[in-house]
């Protein structure tokens with residue numbers, strides 16, 4: 001596989017230090033709010049990379065942190081009259097719900113910054129001892145950027161240009177604490193009322209950049225294979241991580257760097273003032289999580305991606321086509337008789353080859369998606385005449401490819417879908433009642449259960465693990481409900497087939513009772 005390495009600005013063979021084991025660090029969110037769709041891009045892109053590497057038989061140690069100490073957290077805690085910890089815990093939980101909804105695998109390790117203060121202070125001490133950092137008179141500790149001759153190698157920025165051109169850096173000089181405007185804090189002295197930890201330099205808290213250096217070293221070692229994040233992190237965050245890690249460790253920090261492009265909304269930069277700022281949760285409530293994942297894979301990860309409502313809707317439709325194809329395949333496989341055609345087997349293998357070629361080329365997900373849709377076309381054309389083996393081969397390849405892209409057999413229910421699901425239970429009760437009233441006329445009932453069955457097939461395809469923490473309050477209820485619903489429909493069909501009026505009456509009683517019990521379980 002080749003990836004575009006930000007460090008060298010070219011595509012390179014992606015070869016890990018230890019054969020077959022990839023050590024990857026992805027900068028995680030600062031948990032002070034719901035994540036927005038821009039945050040979802042690295043989450044989805046690098047999860048897809050991980051899935052692909054695992055699919056190709058590698059082991060991936062995937063570390064992605066939680067930044068639970070930051071000015072933004074402190075500000076929000078003050079606004080809400082609560083603690084930083086409370087804010088962090090709340091939005092970490094919300095973040096994990098979104099990540100699960102987007103079908104991102106849980107990281108191998110998901111460390112929190114506040115649980116690595118010891119390791120952070122260890123690096124700070126090493127940097128001071130080796131002359132790469134100094135303690136300012138207020139107790140801040142700054143990294144001495146001029147002490148690192150390689151500073152700027154990731155962002156390809158020249159330090160002198162930076163100093164003369166960067167107003168932000170100049171204004172930081174006003175506080176007169178730094179030797180050089182480019183120097184950055186690895187440790188910040190606590191201001192009154194701020195969360196603080198004891199240190200040799202007085203009470204304080206870590207700078208942002210040092211967290212990732214410490215968590216990466218703790219969980220992946222001094223030299224990792226790949227460090228990823230959004231383009232906006234290249235400078236200063238990743239540049240500073242490299243500087244402090246390499247100066248403290250005396251070896252390469254990350255061998256490869258990958259950065260994803262920005263998300264625009266209706267061709268404009270996302271901003272609160274333009275009212276085009278969407279959280280993942282907002283979009284998921286309206287369209288479900290899957291179309292967001294799909295959307296993120298429709299463009300190469302380094303390209304800018306433009307979000308519009310039309311695009312999300314078209315992604316939802318594309319996913320429907322995928323699912324319908326896969327459901328039809330199951331339907332055909334469920335039949336007793338098959339054709340003799342073997343062509344589908346070859347077409348499936350060709351789609352897999354095309355898919356891997358695309359993914360091997362710097363994670364070319366648009367071409368990988370095209371390969372999956374090639375397969376869909378072949379399945380739709382050939383399944384009626386295909387042999388059982390050919391159908392099974394096509395189903396296996398479909399599941400592999402869709403699984404790598406992370407939308408195989410997932411259905412995360414939106415609240416609207418959940419309500420619709422509950423609606424079926426009501427409809428069922430109603431239909432039975434109508435049917436009973438009309439004595440031998442069961443046609444209305446058959447119609448209802450027919451619809452319900454189609455939806456049940458879909459719901460039964462839900463990958464349970466993907467549901468993990470998503471809409472936790474209704475997950476268990478729903479699974480129980482679906483089980484019961486499935487069973488009830490079976491009984492109902494039997495009762496209908498045998499014209500068993502007593503059985504139907506029993507069904508009606510049970511359905512009504514179950515519906516009442518379910519209503520009671522719903523939270524306020």
Ligand SMILES: [Zn+2]
Nearest residue numbers: 027028212237
């Ligand atoms: Zn980071």
